[in-house]
Amino acid sequence: MTTLAADREIEALMALHPKGFDLSLDRISRLLERLGNPQDRLPPVIHIAGTNGKGSCAAFSRALLEAAGHLVHVHTSPHLVNWHERYRLAAEGGGRLVDDEIFAEAIARVAKANAGQKITVFEILTAVTFILFSEHPAAAAIIEVGLGGRFDATNVVARSAVSVIMPVSLDHEAYLGDRVELIAAEKAGIIKPGCPVVIGAQETETALQVLIETAERLDCPTFVYGQDFLAYEENGRMVYQDEDGLMDLPPPRLPGRHQFANAAAAIAAVKAAGFEISHRAAEKAMTSVAWPGRMQKLAQGRLAELAPKGADIWLDGGHNPGAGIVVAEALAEQEDKNPRPLFLISGMINTKDQSGYFRAFKGLARHVYTVPVSMSDAGVPNDELAIRAVEAGLSAEPVSSVASALMLLRDTWDGPPPRILIGGSLYLAGAVLAENGTPPA
Template sequence: MTGNKAENAIERLMGLHPKGFDLSLDRILRLMERLGNPHLRLPPVIHIAGTNGKGSAAAFCRALLEEAGLSCHVHISPHLVRWHERFRLGARGGGKLVDDDTLADALERVAEANGGEHITVFELLTATMFVLFPEHPADVAIIEVGLGGRFDATNIIPRPATSLIMPVALDHTAWLGDRVELVAAEKAGIIKPGCPVVIGFQMQDAARDVLVETAERLECPVSVYGQDFVAFPDQGRFVYQDGDVLFDLSMPRLLGRHQLANAAAAIAAVRSAGFDIGHGAVDRAMQSVQWPARMQRLSRGDLVELAPDNSEIWLDGGHNPAAGQAVAEELAARNEIDDRPVFLIAGMIDTKDQTNYFRQFTGLVKRVFTVPVPDSDASVPNDALAARAIEAGLPAEPIHSVANALKLLSANQEPHDTAPRILICGSLYLAGAVLKENGTLPD
């Protein structure tokens, strides 16, 4: 089990430095200078931005590269349960989450170099990633943007092997803008002159146009989903095609139709970064890819035991309307094959568009149980969240916890009733709390 030294160090830093976002690159560049500019000593970088699908794309990229025999560092945010999840150190045969002593030591060096000057904790954690990765040899670094792109602390990489931009939608509007074009412009900030760019599936033409225009203005080789590469299901298989290859593949292990587009973007990104992976590695990657809390089936654990017998329990951390739409489509497809009553257990934080998230499930869900997000100051009170679900046209009631909602479903289940399909959703923070309480931690 991972120790607590790093967590204690991060808690101390959170007490010293402001929470939240303060979008600027000045502080992280100043800190990099003091640390000897480790960000200039990274292996080839696949830099990933987007509103939805960043984590899935990172997981697909890692699986593709590791199945091809390469070692990959991976940086993600936020984590689900432990801070260590943000730092996966590459190794032959598969990387591992950073161990506690190594992370605590890097954090201490970063904090010492910063010298108590104004900085956000996210910037300190990003600096820690930039310190750790060059100290542990690997073939590739997969780095996920935290927020936006242009002023995100990860955006000091001068020449990424590829910039991958996943679906853009409205989210974090207070920081990124209230029109999808403005959000896309912020995400496009990770595009560097002359460096390859891959643009994943975009629901809105306006977002795609901004991204393509930026790439063309900066004279970047650019590959666009639906134009330069495509993906589609075919008789239970997954087909990927670009100008050079056609792969007939196993369906991705990550569930949901949206994951086909995510997988395709990752394949295109890895190829555009110069890694010519073969059909066998790509097919194995579709079967081995893992990404917790993205339509993750919970089949065992302490919380699962509280649910009605034979329940199908899913966990998804998506938290905006576009993510809700993708999950609702997957649930609806499952109900066409195996019709069950669908219940949501939802918790959300107050920066999200709760009503429009719930609206995606209209006509599909029998009832919503709204719960607080544990240990979050930003959690929407469960009664207020229930009001948002009702506003969206769903029957809803507030309840104290996920465990209590599962117990209530069990208490109301009659012997002849069809076992329910239960989705626990609305927040990555809620998903992390569920994985911890269930005893199924990410590794």
Template sequence: MTENRVDTLINSLLKRYPKGFDLSLERISRLLENLGNPHLKLPPIIHIAGTNGKGSAAATCRALLESAGYSVHVHTSPHLVHWNERYRIGRKGGGKFVDNDTLADAIERVTKANHDEPITVFELLTAVAFLLFSEHPADAVILEVGLGGRFDATNVIKKPAVSLIMPISLDHVALLGNTVEKIAFEKGGIIKEEVPLVIGKQESDGAIDVLTTIAQERHAPFVVYGQDFQAYNDHGHMVFQNENGLIELPLPSLRGDHQISNAASAIEAVLHAGFKLTDQNIAKAMQNIVWPARMQRIRHGKLIDSLPETMTVFLDGGHNPAGAKVIAQEIRHWKEKGAGPVTMVAGMINTKDSFHYFKELNGLVDQVYTVPVLSSDSGVAPEELAKVVLSAGLKAQTTSSIEDAFQKIAGTTPQRTVLVAGSLYMAGDFLKKNGTPPQ
């Protein structure tokens, strides 16, 4: 089957080349030169970095641009079920994930152009994005940073239309630094000379100071959430305000209070990139943002259908303490509305701070079923994860699989909310087993 061709090609790359990140731009630059520098032949680019909210911002930027009739290429990572999800090819009326034949062909050409030189798989797959996007006409490119910013493979882009930096918190500390300021310095590496910068909502003044200092050094005009633009919930509507005034909009279709500030940052970025949006375009976009595994309500599928109809299931891929804070806030909303107990099906990878993740959920989640993460070599064994959950003050039970966890939940009291969470890899495992991959 053609689908296996993509998987076969990428699996062979994963065996041949290191899977991690190379914190330099030399290797990807050399490869792109061999390919004829496709990254220099792209339409205007919205370049997005940050610890949390990058994916939501990318999805919102896409909804905004498509609502105004623009065609948009989107490169995000990681994928949840299929590699194709990393490459959305823009077309009028709405983009589509790249088809298997086109993706396999691009992977083969990029691999050949590398001439067996040392490189990481992430760099190869980033070059695939640039090659694909250069060969299909579109009005815009949304480009999400993989890790950090300064040395991320996407940072070969010399002159994006706008740089957008979403909330920064502690994550990947071994690679990026152990303070928010150090991490902000790495993320701020995407700020380019005289290119507009939009700084999304930050919890840390230190992060804002680092980013604005870099922007001033590079003569990049910048706006900061909470100072130059903002948004808030006013009686079930989103009010967005910037230097041009104030508009009332529907709430974003993505769940969670944080999605209001995420959406505001995306609106500001699209406007600073020079695209024209009417108030009607923005209103339409807020109702059409699609980003799987971000407090996503899952209504059907093999696993869902095994539960009583009175149970509600949500899926979230947030995997660090800042992501858990967002989940905690959403659960408090559920409780305020009289929701029953919250049961969690959790799997995590060993590079994440799982203790502080679960600590944020103490007193909110009634029971955690730990499961193995199948799609990552770094998955924490369910027995080990259960110990962490218990040490964070929650109840835990080890299970052998997601199916096993759902079987146990099906036998409990029917009025409850089930939250599948802990990792994007885990979210991908769930969507695959449920038969509901992203479209």
């Protein structure tokens, strides 16, 4: 798929408009009015916010609906390699990333309607979401929040079929606040009066209370993980339970115990949105779900070939302490099943808690190779990141690139085939998938 036309449109926009986030709904509301308010002509919306697990919930929700035979649009952000990844349009046999010509035309139409007014590129691209999703038929639109919730550009949708709040923890403190209850309040901003709310597994009672109180105040039917629905492992299977009974399902294809809770939130959300999910459809969804760059196994590709022979390579874009904990737990599960020495290849950006991320791997990782994040101006220098890893109690050294780290490990490691986690940033995950020759499709 050629990406030149859409890329040219986006590059022109980025030259005109400020980078970053400007949390307000005024500009995008004015723009959407000029476009005829396409956000009011969407199929039923599953709107997903949270600090961690949003993308996984979106992936499970899509898999469930498609397994049940429904046509589904999906909007996620950020992308890993190509802008097109943000827009998956409904199609028979499963959604497809937006065609370049359709994408470029929609961007040009939105930019023309904006007429050079001050706006962020994310707001323009969110308006593109509403244009695309309103003009192509589907049974549902899954829309992931970009940042926060209350003032995120996606929050102009007046009513949702269901609002989903995934785990809330500290992240983006400069925009959302430095206490978990403040961040929870921002995420709760997507809850609409009288519309169903699904609250995923929360890390703190503080966040949970804020979310429940908001839903109650707005008179919303509310479904809380651990109270109204849950999932657990039994005999190597996943058991999902809610007021309708039990479903005995295969374990999710996405690795890690945390994916049981993410899958459960998606099942609850799809049901709360008014869709029936048969046992057969749920089984198919658990085994077909895919979510690139999140505990993704790299079994082949240009970079994978540089690793020590027989290495078990994982790629994950998680970038905050909460993500570090669930990824470390997933790797500890792998260690229990198949013991191997663990090495990290890590790159991070300067808005994240680097030491907090690394602390999750203390006692688990043998050594860390820190690398630059070339796709972001905010990348932490690799020598500075190594210091953060050492402060967290790990052995670490800076190297020039992921390829260099893999070759260094191949040439110096004299032991059983290692397990390798490449992670710490979605920018890094995208760069790795591009260099490996395995971009999302």
